[in-house]
Amino acid sequence: MDVDDRTLESVKVTIVKTLGIEDRAATLNALTPLFGSMPELDSFAVVELVTTLEEQFGFEIDGNEITGEIFETVGSLTEFVSKKKASQ
Template sequence: MDTTDVTLTGVSEAITDVIGPDHSAGTLTADTLLFGALPELDSLALVELITVLEDRFGFEMDEDDINAEVFESVGSLAEYVRGQLG
C-alpha cells in the first residue's frame, strides 16, 4: 500500500471515529463529499475531526487551512494531510 492509500485510509478511519461507524462504515471513498454533505459532520464534529487527524498524523492544522476547499471531500482532506506530512 503506498502513502496515498495509507493516508486516505487513515483519514477515512478518522472520519468514521468522529461521526460513527453506522453512518460511514465501508462507504467513504476519495470522492465522498464532506462538510455540508454529511449531516453528522457539523461544526463540533469538524473540531473533533481536526483533533483526531492532528493526533493520528502528528501535525497541527493551521486555522487558515480550515476551509471548504480542504474539507470538500475525503480525497481533498487526505491530500491536505499528505502535504502536512511532507
C-alpha cells in the first residue's frame, strides 16, 4: 500500500467527521477495516463520504469506480484518493 501520510490523515479526518465517530478517531490507521466492519458506514454514509472526498480533494468519482475493494480499509480508500489526485 503506497499512501502519503498527509493524505492518510486527511482521509481519516473526513471519515471521522462524516461518520460522527470522533470518540474512535485515535484508533483509525491504514489497516482499519471499513465497509462491513464499521456499522456507521452504511450505503448512505458511503455516498456522503464520496461526496465529501470529492469536495475536499477537488475530483469527481464516477459511480462505477465505487467498489467494495476501495472501502475495504482506511488505507485502500486513501490509496484510491491518492490515485484520483494524481490523475487530475
